[in-house]
Amino acid sequence: xxxxxxxxxxxxxxxxxxxxxxxxxxxxxxxxxxxxxxxxxxxxxxxxxxxxxxxxxxxxxxxxxxxxxxxxxxxxxxxxxxxxxxxxxxxxxxxxxxxxxxxxxxxxxxxxxxxxxxxxxxxxxxxxxxxxxxxxxxxxxxxxxxxxxxxxxxxxxxxxxxxxxxx
Numbered sequence: 490x491x492x493x494x495x496x497x498x499x500x501x502x503x504x505x506x507x508x509x510x511x512x513x514x515x516x517x518x519x520x521x522x523x524x525x526x527x528x529x530x531x532x533x534x535x536x537x538x539x540x541x542x543x544x545x546x547x548x549x550x551x552x553x554x555x556x557x558x559x560x561x562x563x564x565x566x567x568x569x570x571x572x573x574x575x576x577x578x579x580x581x582x583x584x585x586x587x588x589x590x591x592x593x594x595x596x597x598x599x600x601x602x603x604x605x606x607x608x609x610x611x612x613x614x615x616x617x618x619x620x621x622x623x624x625x626x627x628x629x630x631x632x633x634x635x636x637x638x639x640x641x642x643x644x645x646x647x648x649x650x651x652x653x654x655x656x
Contacts, residue, residue, distance in 0.1 A: 517540050524536060525610070526609070527549075535610055536610030552601070553611040554611075569582070613636055
């Protein structure tokens with residue numbers, strides 16, 4: 490979890506003490522792995538702590554950022570996010586990147602980092618959109634259930650994923 494600072498952008502938030510502790514509980518020290526992250530500070534910090542690297546040794550790729558959206562955190566924000574994940578877009582999602590566009594962007598990020606082992610520090614909504622687009626989880630309500638089960642931080646290990654450009 491981040492240290493919430495309302496005066497600055499959430500992308501600049503650092504991890505809280507509990508966030509640092511949680512990230513160190515999931516070591517991913519894979520020899521020879523390429524390590525990349527969303528540009529958000531908390532994502533870079535989490536990825537560095539989990540991979541046993543210094544923050545400046547973590548590559549940054551903006552394609553791994555969270556879904557682009559216009560959103561104020563309000564009482565129903567999680568319901569709006571769940572609807573987006575399920576593919577049920579409505580007026581709440583005006584100004585939001587579509588699930589297909591987010592998944593395509595994420596996929597292009599993966600293709601940019603050819604490596605035998607790749608550790609990616611990313612965010613739940615964009616990850617779930619990509620996994621559903623790849624058929625790794627079922628779209629709709631099952632994708633929402635998967636997303637709701639993600640913890641901060643969480644590790645999703647994928648083996649033998651074949652990435653094929655869609656052009």
